[in-house]
Amino acid sequence: MGAINAHFVPALDGVAYGLLLFVAAAGLTLLFGIGGVLNIAHGTLFALGGYLAATVSNGSWASAFLGLAVATVGGTLGGAVLAAGTLPLADRGHLPQALLTFGLSLVGGDILSTVYGGDQHPVVIPNSVNGTVHIFGHVYPTYRLMFIVVASVLALAGTYVLGRTRAGSLLRAAADDRDMVGAMGYAPWRVHAALCGAAGALAGLAGGLGAPIIGPGPDTADKVLMLSMVVIVLGKPGSVVGAFLAAIAVGEIETLGVSISSNWAPYLLFGLMTVALVVRTFRGSSASAGAAVGAHA
Amino acid sequence: MSSPSGAATIEVSGLTKAFSATVAVAGLDLNFEAGRRHAVIGPNGAGKTTLLNLISGELRPTSGRIRYNGRDVTRTTRAKRSRLGIARTFQQPTVWSTLSVADNIALAAWPHSQLRGKWRRRRYRELSESCEGYLETAGITALADRPAGALAHGERRMLDIGMALAADPRVLLLDEPAAGLTDQGVERLLTAMRALPEQVTVVVVEHDFAFVAAVADTVTVLQDGALLATGTPAEIAADAAVREAYLGESAVGSAGSGPDSRDPRTPATVAGDADRPSYWKFDSSDDSSDDSSEETL
Amino acid sequence: MTAPTVPTDSPDSPDSADPAGSNVSEATASGSGSGSGSGSGSGSAVATLLASPRVRAGVPSVVLAAFLLIAPSSFDGYGISLLSKALALGVLAVSVSVLAGYSGLPTMGQAAPFLVGAYTAGVLGTHGHTIGVVQLLCGTLVAAAFAAATGLVAIRTRGVAFLMTTLALGELTVTAAGEWRSLTGGTDGMYGIPPVQPLPGMATLNSDRNVYWYVLGATTVIVAIVWRVLRSPVGKLLLACRDHEARMRSAGHPVTRYQWLAYVAAGALAGFGGVLMCTVNQYVSPDDGSFSNSALVLLAVVLGGATSPLGALLGAGLIVATRDWLAGPFPGHGPLLLGLMFIIAVYAFPDGVAGIRFQALRVPRVLKRRGGSA
Numbered sequence: 001m002g003a004i005n006a007h008f009v010p011a012l013d014g015v016a017y018g019l020l021l022f023v024a025a026a027g028l029t030l031l032f033g034i035g036g037v038l039n040i041a042h043g044t045l046f047a048l049g050g051y052l053a054a055t056v057s058n059g060s061w062a063s064a065f066l067g068l069a070v071a072t073v074g075g076t077l078g079g080a081v082l083a084a085g086t087l088p089l090a091d092r093g094h095l096p097q098a099l100l101t102f103g104l105s106l107v108g109g110d111i112l113s114t115v116y117g118g119d120q121h122p123v124v125i126p127n128s129v130n131g132t133v134h135i136f137g138h139v140y141p142t143y144r145l146m147f148i149v150v151a152s153v154l155a156l157a158g159t160y161v162l163g164r165t166r167a168g169s170l171l172r173a174a175a176d177d178r179d180m181v182g183a184m185g186y187a188p189w190r191v192h193a194a195l196c197g198a199a200g201a202l203a204g205l206a207g208g209l210g211a212p213i214i215g216p217g218p219d220t221a222d223k224v225l226m227l228s229m230v231v232i233v234l235g236k237p238g239s240v241v242g243a244f245l246a247a248i249a250v251g252e253i254e255t256l257g258v259s260i261s262s263n264w265a266p267y268l269l270f271g272l273m274t275v276a277l278v279v280r281t282f283r284g285s286s287a288s289a290g291a292a293v294g295a296h297a
Numbered sequence: 298m299s300s301p302s303g304a305a306t307i308e309v310s311g312l313t314k315a316f317s318a319t320v321a322v323a324g325l326d327l328n329f330e331a332g333r334r335h336a337v338i339g340p341n342g343a344g345k346t347t348l349l350n351l352i353s354g355e356l357r358p359t360s361g362r363i364r365y366n367g368r369d370v371t372r373t374t375r376a377k378r379s380r381l382g383i384a385r386t387f388q389q390p391t392v393w394s395t396l397s398v399a400d401n402i403a404l405a406a407w408p409h410s411q412l413r414g415k416w417r418r419r420r421y422r423e424l425s426e427s428c429e430g431y432l433e434t435a436g437i438t439a440l441a442d443r444p445a446g447a448l449a450h451g452e453r454r455m456l457d458i459g460m461a462l463a464a465d466p467r468v469l470l471l472d473e474p475a476a477g478l479t480d481q482g483v484e485r486l487l488t489a490m491r492a493l494p495e496q497v498t499v500v501v502v503e504h505d506f507a508f509v510a511a512v513a514d515t516v517t518v519l520q521d522g523a524l525l526a527t528g529t530p531a532e533i534a535a536d537a538a539v540r541e542a543y544l545g546e547s548a549v550g551s552a553g554s555g556p557d558s559r560d561p562r563t564p565a566t567v568a569g570d571a572d573r574p575s576y577w578k579f580d581s582s583d584d585s586s587d588d589s590s591e592e593t594l
Numbered sequence: 595m596t597a598p599t600v601p602t603d604s605p606d607s608p609d610s611a612d613p614a615g616s617n618v619s620e621a622t623a624s625g626s627g628s629g630s631g632s633g634s635g636s637g638s639a640v641a642t643l644l645a646s647p648r649v650r651a652g653v654p655s656v657v658l659a660a661f662l663l664i665a666p667s668s669f670d671g672y673g674i675s676l677l678s679k680a681l682a683l684g685v686l687a688v689s690v691s692v693l694a695g696y697s698g699l700p701t702m703g704q705a706a707p708f709l710v711g712a713y714t715a716g717v718l719g720t721h722g723h724t725i726g727v728v729q730l731l732c733g734t735l736v737a738a739a740f741a742a743a744t745g746l747v748a749i750r751t752r753g754v755a756f757l758m759t760t761l762a763l764g765e766l767t768v769t770a771a772g773e774w775r776s777l778t779g780g781t782d783g784m785y786g787i788p789p790v791q792p793l794p795g796m797a798t799l800n801s802d803r804n805v806y807w808y809v810l811g812a813t814t815v816i817v818a819i820v821w822r823v824l825r826s827p828v829g830k831l832l833l834a835c836r837d838h839e840a841r842m843r844s845a846g847h848p849v850t851r852y853q854w855l856a857y858v859a860a861g862a863l864a865g866f867g868g869v870l871m872c873t874v875n876q877y878v879s880p881d882d883g884s885f886s887n888s889a890l891v892l893l894a895v896v897l898g899g900a901t902s903p904l905g906a907l908l909g910a911g912l913i914v915a916t917r918d919w920l921a922g923p924f925p926g927h928g929p930l931l932l933g934l935m936f937i938i939a940v941y942a943f944p945d946g947v948a949g950i951r952f953q954a955l956r957v958p959r960v961l962k963r964r965g966g967s968a
Contacts, residue, residue: 038754089940094754095700099896100940102889106933114927226765233758266769270762274747277759281751353844379846393837396830404834408846421827464845 008138010259011252016144018251019151020210022244024224025231026158027202029243032232034171035195037086038098041105043225045078045200048108049207050216051116054123061126068208075204076197078108083196087189109221120217143212150209159240227254230273233280304331304496305366305382305467307352312361314347314522321347323522324361329468331366334490334499336513336530338506340543344522345502346388349470352500353385354378365468380408384466388473390457394446398437398456401445402428405460428463434492435459436485451482458489469493471501475508487511510534518542655904662810671802676918677911678802678809678874684910685813685867686887687894688820688903689860694892695900696829697856698836699752702888703760704864706744706767707737709883711865713771713778715872719787724798726790726808730869737865738858745857749850752839764885771880783879790873799873809870813907816866821903832856833901890917890932897939 028042049071057067085104089096129142162168173180207216207224214220231250236242250269257265307329314322322344329335337345350356352363354375363371370378392401403425407415410427414420432438435455440448445456454474461469474490475483483505490512493499503509509516510530518525518533520542526533533539666674686708694700711733718729744763751759772781779785791798792808799805823829835842835849842849872878881887891906894913898905916935921928 038757085937096940098757099893099936103933103936103940106929106936108933110927110930110933229758229761263773267766270766270769273762274759274766277755277762278747278750281755355840355844375843376846376848379844385844387841391838391841393834393841395833395837400830400834404830404842404847405845416827416831418826460845 007256007259008136009140010256012135012138012140012148013144014252014255015248016148016151016213016251017255018248019148019155020206020213021224021227021231021251022247023151023154024203024206024210025228025235025243025247027199027206028228029232029235030171030202031195031199035192035199036094036097037082037101037196038094039082039199040098040102040225041078041082041108042101042199042203042228043221043223044105044108044112045075045203046207046210046224047112047216047221048078049075049204050123050211050214050220051112051121051207052204053208053211054121054216057124059124059126061128064126068205071208071211072201072205075200075202075207077200078204079197079200080193082200083193086196087192090188090192105221105225112221113218116216118218120215122215123211125212147209147213155244162240227269230269233273233276304498306331306364307383307468307498307500308364308367309348309352310362310364312348312351312363313359314344314351314356315359321522322351322358325519325522325524327517327524327527329498329500330515331498332495333514334501334512336501336503336509336516337519338503338509338516338533339519339525342521343519345519346472347522348519349385349472349500349502352468353383353470376408379464382465382467383470384461384464384468385470386454386457386461386472386474388476390450390453392445392448392453392456392460394444396445397442398445398448399425399428399432399441401456402431402459402463406431406463406465409464431459431463434462434489436489451478454478454482455485455489458486462489462493466497468498468500471499471503473502473504475503475505483508506530506534654908658904658908666803666806673919674802674806675874676914678806679871679918680911680914681809681813681907682867682870682874683887683891683894683914684907685816685870686864687891687898687906687910688817689863689867690888690891691895691898691900691903691906692820692824692832692856692860692863694895695902696824696832696836697853698832698839699756699853699857700892701760701860702757702885702892703748703762703764704860704891705883705885705887706760706764707741707861707864708868708871708887709767709771709878709880710740711737711868712872712878712882713784713868714865715869716784716787716878717777719790719872720784724788724790725794726792726799726812726873729790729873730812730866733869733872734862734865737868738862740865741858741861742854745854745861749854749857761885761888764883764888768880768883771883778878778880781880783877783881785877787872787876787878789876805874809874812866812870816863817903817907820863824901824903893932893936893939896943 024042024046027045028039031037031039031042052074053067053071055067056070057064082101082104085100086097089100125143129146131142132139133142133145134140135145160168162171170186207220214224227250231243231247234249235244235246253265253268257268307327309325309327312322312325312327313320325344325348327348337348339345347356351358354370354373354377358371361371362369365378365381365383368381370381373381393404396404403421406424406428410424412420412424415424429438432441435458437452437455437459440452440456445453448456454477458471458474461471474486478486487508490499501509501512513530515527516530516533517527518536518539525542526536526539528536662677665677669677686704689707690701690704693704714733714736715729718724718732723729748756748759748763771778774780789798789800789805790808792811797804799808824832831847831852835847835852839849868882871882890913891910894909895906896909897912898907898909913932913935916931917928921931924931
């Protein structure tokens, strides 16, 4: 019982972190699973969202919402840049696009650190959520709890859109057979631009929402990128639930894992990622005419 | 070059291959006798290429056994089966495009040659020289130094065949070798096939019945993954069930077919029509712009 | 910076984006014994000489050699040490070209064996073993062993999965280096590594200039060896695996074994580069193995042409020049310049990138998806 008590807060943190990663990784999965673009600038977009939100938000609720809006818009614009950059390379395959996004991430990262400096940039959140609450006898930051609620709502909304709306089924179809969607009359560049924009928006929003949790700082971009990649590799391709569980798992490893035994967390993370990659590929190579890592990740 | 003693039989029993919902091959029992020329024909989707893929090892069966000269090779890998003496060509000729034609043949012969240290230049040159005969049989000696990627379709097809021959196989599997060839190309192909040593067991998958009639000792007809009929080309041409499988409900036979009936040149007609020079196909078969029989992920 | 496209007798295949196009003509020359290229004699001897593919491919090498030999006399200490760093990184870039260019396995993790080699040299140095050749040998072997172990895992994947696996393995290595404080000094790095003497009895390399000549010598030797091996039938095997792995298997080749061996060789090569880097910097830290480094050398290979070891060296030089020298007037903005260079390179050098193709995992497709299965 004592062990559960001691680890309660980190465990709850893990849920918050996991939800954040879920929302963040959604953008990456979208682009990669459907657009086939490994967006290395993903972390940069997240950081951008965080910085923008931190700049605008000054403690009032209005500014907080404005900050989120600005973060989302900023992310979308970033996505637009991404779209413009990768579109001409679409027929040259995955690698040139990945390299381009890496270049963009370097440029973006430099701009961010020039504008905002090299230190952590704290976010001012409205006072009413700036305190703590009591849960099950533990003290827990209010914002994080609220975040869990908000992120869960977002996740559910996203699942609904994916599963029940026309746009959602179009997305799922595109994930299965990209060319089919083109054959259905949607101009490829429009689809590409929409995907990039949506991915950027999601990353920016996640960055804004998560700014009080993973503060925008010089390491944020790389960290979020790495963790997002681990999430999409661990999650079952094409399954929202799988991605969700993977995100929670990663979140827990990063928080609970660290509190239980601080040394093993990074090994566990990348070790699991490696195992998942090998297992996935191996399954793909046993000749099932279906998904394999390269297509869906 | 090592020459294994004599041809080999291929025997499949209870062979089944299912892909999620679809069953490509259903409980096939076939016996390809040593040293004979066998053809496998059937309408699209009959499972012919799947059968070849199963025998050569590209695919693992869902159930059933494959025996090569009595030896159970169901669990043997592709590469090992090749080294045992099973060679094949592909629907879309696959070659190593950045290497020269001569190199393609040499590399195809490499795993089957007894020379030691072929990774050394001198030994490799020996290997290459001993392969010149295969270039001749395939009629591509003039192209020896061209990068294989620069070849026209027909030349590539012959290279593919040359590569299969260079492996000095005991079983040769040919997947629609006549597809996409001009009449001249088909002539060359026929010559090459007639020149095949007696000890090689040949299994040809083809759509072109005239070609099959010219080449095969026995014909096996598949439909929907199951065996429909088997016999000599003449027997098959006369078989009512076979004709029905190909022509559906339209009139059986040649004369008196109404304006609605499909192509009136049935196997029966062609078998008796010695003057007709062309090689018609049974159905509007796969266009040669199809993706290769291997899918990139 | 790609080598000039080389005229050969045969039409260039669209797939053969090999700027060291003499690769094909030389390959066929050694393969079938036919004469090389368009050296048929007519006109003046010089014109014939210049038209020969061998000579034209050789021009960049000569220029590079001249530069490397002459430059030190006009550069200051900082410039020379930059050159040395570029050479060490260049060896790493060559190891990437072996995997990405020849074997068709673009990788984001070669900085890991690089780091292993560097730490091996560092550990040897701080424990009194300061003979350069010994450090090189040990570093290479340890890195090769490391690659042999990690390769067992990595080789099971292809394409983007391979990219991510090597990335993950790289991150694991960097983390381990940071944690293993007793051996590596942790995240602060290992500093104060004593300078080396190339061979027993030779003087210790005390100046930037001396270190440079040593690094240059070592680099030349190793790149020459690699070049010879890649031009031999071994290179053909790798290229064929890259072009169509499934066909190699169909033909009976043990593809997995070939690729594992290539991975080990590339690891050894990277380790060699790591030892050199340690010698130049006299300092090793986990950052040397970071994913940024891996990405940078992948860029170097893109710039230089996927199957050209020489191109890889030039690419590495360009990157170091941009990051550390050009960025001089713009302190702290190295990443910006590099990023711009990445972006420009991807657009401007389609051949370089085209030469690196994802060795996709091929699964036999039996059912047609589009247009019905008929």
